[in-house]
Amino acid sequence: MKHTISILVENHAGVLARVAGLFARRGFNIDSLAVGVTDDPKISRITIVADGNEYTLEQIEKQLNKLIDVIKVRHFEQSELLSRELVLIKVACQPAQRPELISIAEIAQAKISDITVNTMTLELSDSEPRLKTFEELLRPYGIKEVVRTGTIAMQKGGVSMKL
Amino acid sequence: MASERMTVAAAMVKALQAEGIKVAFGYPGAAICPFYDELLKSDIRHILVRHEANGGHAANGYARITGKPAVCIATSGPGATNLITAIATAYMDSIPMVIITGQVNSEQIGRDVFQEADITGAAEPFVKHSYLVKNPNDVAVVFKNAFYIAGTGRPGPVLIDMPFDIQKMEIDFEYPDSVEIRSYKPSVEGNKLQVKRAVAAIEKSKKPLICAGGGIFTAGAQGSLSKFATIADIPVVNTMMGMSSMPADSPLFYGMIGMHGVSAANYAINHCDLLILLGARVGDRAVTAVNRLDGTTVIHIDVDPAEIGKNLAATIPVVGDVKNILNQLIALCENYDHYDWRKELDEVKATQDKPIVPAAPGFVNPKEFIRHLSAKLPAKTVVVADVGQNQIWTCNNIALKSGRFMTSGGMGTMGYSVPAAVGAKLADEENEVIAICGDGSFQMQFMELATMMQHGVGVKVIVMTNNRLGMVREVQTNAYGNRLTAVFLDGSPDFIKLAEAYSIPAQRVDDISKADKAIDDMLAAKGCYLLEVRVEEDQKTIL
Numbered sequence: 001m002k003h004t005i006s007i008l009v010e011n012h013a014g015v016l017a018r019v020a021g022l023f024a025r026r027g028f029n030i031d032s033l034a035v036g037v038t039d040d041p042k043i044s045r046i047t048i049v050a051d052g053n054e055y056t057l058e059q060i061e062k063q064l065n066k067l068i069d070v071i072k073v074r075h076f077e078q079s080e081l082l083s084r085e086l087v088l089i090k091v092a093c094q095p096a097q098r099p100e101l102i103s104i105a106e107i108a109q110a111k112i113s114d115i116t117v118n119t120m121t122l123e124l125s126d127s128e129p130r131l132k133t134f135e136e137l138l139r140p141y142g143i144k145e146v147v148r149t150g151t152i153a154m155q156k157g158g159v160s161m162k163l
Numbered sequence: 164m165a166s167e168r169m170t171v172a173a174a175m176v177k178a179l180q181a182e183g184i185k186v187a188f189g190y191p192g193a194a195i196c197p198f199y200d201e202l203l204k205s206d207i208r209h210i211l212v213r214h215e216a217n218g219g220h221a222a223n224g225y226a227r228i229t230g231k232p233a234v235c236i237a238t239s240g241p242g243a244t245n246l247i248t249a250i251a252t253a254y255m256d257s258i259p260m261v262i263i264t265g266q267v268n269s270e271q272i273g274r275d276v277f278q279e280a281d282i283t284g285a286a287e288p289f290v291k292h293s294y295l296v297k298n299p300n301d302v303a304v305v306f307k308n309a310f311y312i313a314g315t316g317r318p319g320p321v322l323i324d325m326p327f328d329i330q331k332m333e334i335d336f337e338y339p340d341s342v343e344i345r346s347y348k349p350s351v352e353g354n355k356l357q358v359k360r361a362v363a364a365i366e367k368s369k370k371p372l373i374c375a376g377g378g379i380f381t382a383g384a385q386g387s388l389s390k391f392a393t394i395a396d397i398p399v400v401n402t403m404m405g406m407s408s409m410p411a412d413s414p415l416f417y418g419m420i421g422m423h424g425v426s427a428a429n430y431a432i433n434h435c436d437l438l439i440l441l442g443a444r445v446g447d448r449a450v451t452a453v454n455r456l457d458g459t460t461v462i463h464i465d466v467d468p469a470e471i472g473k474n475l476a477a478t479i480p481v482v483g484d485v486k487n488i489l490n491q492l493i494a495l496c497e498n499y500d501h502y503d504w505r506k507e508l509d510e511v512k513a514t515q516d517k518p519i520v521p522a523a524p525g526f527v528n529p530k531e532f533i534r535h536l537s538a539k540l541p542a543k544t545v546v547v548a549d550v551g552q553n554q555i556w557t558c559n560n561i562a563l564k565s566g567r568f569m570t571s572g573g574m575g576t577m578g579y580s581v582p583a584a585v586g587a588k589l590a591d592e593e594n595e596v597i598a599i600c601g602d603g604s605f606q607m608q609f610m611e612l613a614t615m616m617q618h619g620v621g622v623k624v625i626v627m628t629n630n631r632l633g634m635v636r637e638v639q640t641n642a643y644g645n646r647l648t649a650v651f652l653d654g655s656p657d658f659i660k661l662a663e664a665y666s667i668p669a670q671r672v673d674d675i676s677k678a679d680k681a682i683d684d685m686l687a688a689k690g691c692y693l694l695e696v697r698v699e700e701d702q703k704t705i706l
């Protein structure tokens with residue numbers, strides 16, 4: 001089962017290596033990882049999507065909490081989460097195909113970020129399954145390059161993950 | 164305290180003094196010279212070991228006796244990487260240590276310059292925490308935090324990597340008197356509700372059992388353990404790390420559990436209806452078949468929440484300092500009586516000791532020898548066992564009524580006993596410290612005889628020579644059709660002559676009738692002593 005884990009860490013050099021190393025060492029598989037600074041510049045937030053059963057999840061949380069630079073660990077159910085990934089897709093696009101791609105972008109609520117004589121780069125931030133559908137829609141045109149971020153996630157509603 | 168202007172190297176020494184460090188174990192090199200130059204001016208006693216790993220093991224032995232973080236030092240590159248086994252050994256047994264390594268100049272890090280090794284990276288899996296100091300002004304807080312982290316909660320090794328140029332920089336130094344690490348707040352008191360649930364389970368139990376681990380020493384809970392076991396009338400077994408936490412002559416004590424444990428202890432763990440784990444992590448060698456405990460109520464008391472439920476599902480987890488929680492239990496428990504259960508265990512115990520088979524002429528039965536030794540040891544002796552058959556013979560035949568047993572439990576590091584004994588002796592110069600090892604492991608560490616002589620550390624060493632890597636030989640005999648390979652120690656030196664070369668008095672015991680006199684001679688010696696005990700090559704570990 002997939003779990004989304006949010007980790008607040010001290011914004012020090014080497015923290016990401018410690019967190020990633022711990023997952024590797026203890027045999028926990030990471031599906032996706034995203035990291036960025038929070039509103040407090042001394043604190044970074046790492047979002048990890050990992051695979052594992054209840055035992056693995058409990059161990060992940062406990063072992064993460066043992067790392068000195070880890071301030072807080074939370075695990076969320078998929079249903080309580082707002083989760084997003086960002087994708088950039090560069091597709092082959094002859095001038096005649098532009099209207100088609102623009103309409104796909106409109107329907108998917110994607111942005112056209114770059115355009116050349118024979119390519120178009122689209123940008124979409126959405127949940128993971130919707131990104132997949134989007135990519136499938138573009139595939140027939142000839143995908144030249146795809147780059148994706150890891151998932152970032154936040155709890156729905158008024159509660160927030162703070163210190 | 165007002166701040167003072169000084170070099171980082173001088174500040175490092177000041178920090179060690181502020182932490183009460185009297186002895187440090189190390190091996191120098193160019194990258195750590197600024198620090199050594201300052202150490203020279205201080206009253207801290209430096210013990211020059213003969214290999215960095217041994218400096219780590221010596222700090223380990225020292226820390227086990229004092230209960231406080233001990234210090235070892237190495238230079239950059241090979242000095243630091245030589246320490247890794249010792250760091251891992253300390254990590255597995257939760258030993259508080261602060262390790263200081265030199266590093267290449269900070270602006271050269273990452274360029275593979277001479278003697279550069281990413282030691283914080285390499286040691287990451289085996290440290291509780293580590294620092295690579297890049298800002299000279301961080302040194303005070305780094306040292307303060309390092310000692311605090313190493314010594315509190317579940318203790319462990321903390322590494323401080325100090326680039327050469329940083330050591331020489333000048334700073335305004337002021338050692339903090341308190342620690343503020345927002346992400347590190349180990350729990351100390353046991354949750355009251357959980358303690359109450361534990362008491363209720365103890366009240367209900369007909370066959371309760373305490374399993375004491377190394378956490379008893381971490382918490383300094385030996386006294387509380389005895390007291391709790393006595394008032395609640397609960398039999399006690401221990402893991403290898405928990406050896407000597409309960410006086411061996413206590414009628415409530417049933418020995419060591421596990422793959423190499425004794426029958427009564429393993430019977431007890433398989434037949435109890437309530438298992439109280441105290442600072443024990445239920446390692447795979449301690450409880451070989453965890454599923455046999457299905458249906459047993461388990462109270463798991465440990466300072467590290469991550470250990471609870473890792474290897475064995477706990478019915479009642481209690482997180483906190485083992486001593487505090489034992490004292491909470493003592494206050495709530497009545498005088499129970501488990502006479503029938505004790506009788507049941509006594510019966511198993513009475514039949515567990517098979518008679519000693521006399522050794523062939525020219526040899527000594529090692530179990531018999533350890534029993535003779537055990538009978539003669541003065542109170543408060545520290546016994547350090549190495550790894551291998553010698554370790555198991557020692558565990559199962561030594562009966563320490565007081566004093567301390569130690570060994571590399573989690574890592575099983577050969578070459579641990581002599582350097583660890585050096586550390587233990589320096590921490591406890593009043594009492595006897597005896598290292599017991601095999602002829603294989605002795606040859607991984609006998610360079611430390613020089614350390615003992617140079618610094619006047621009167622450790623007694625017992626080498627059990629069977630001319631084999633005995634424990635591996637036994638595995639090959641039992642599991643590989645007795646196809647023996649790479650376990651022969653032919654080519655070993657004459658250990659008595661070797662001791663003589665170091666000016667250490669020595670004698671060989673090749674007949675049990677000579678054992679008592681030899682042990683007396685060893686114990687009467689003022690300084691170092693070496694006893695070689697000749698053991699047959701095909702001796703078994705388990706009776």
Ligand SMILES: Cc1ncc(C[n+]2csc(CCOP(=O)(O)OP(=O)(O)O)c2C)c(N)n1
Nearest residue numbers: 551552553575577601602603604632633634
């Ligand atoms: C550093 C290290 N290398 C290898 C081993 C594997 N090992 C475990 S016991 C043993 C044999 C030890 O031989 P010896 O020291 O002669 O003791 P004996 O078993 O004969 O008493 C070996 C090689 C180990 N535990 N540690």
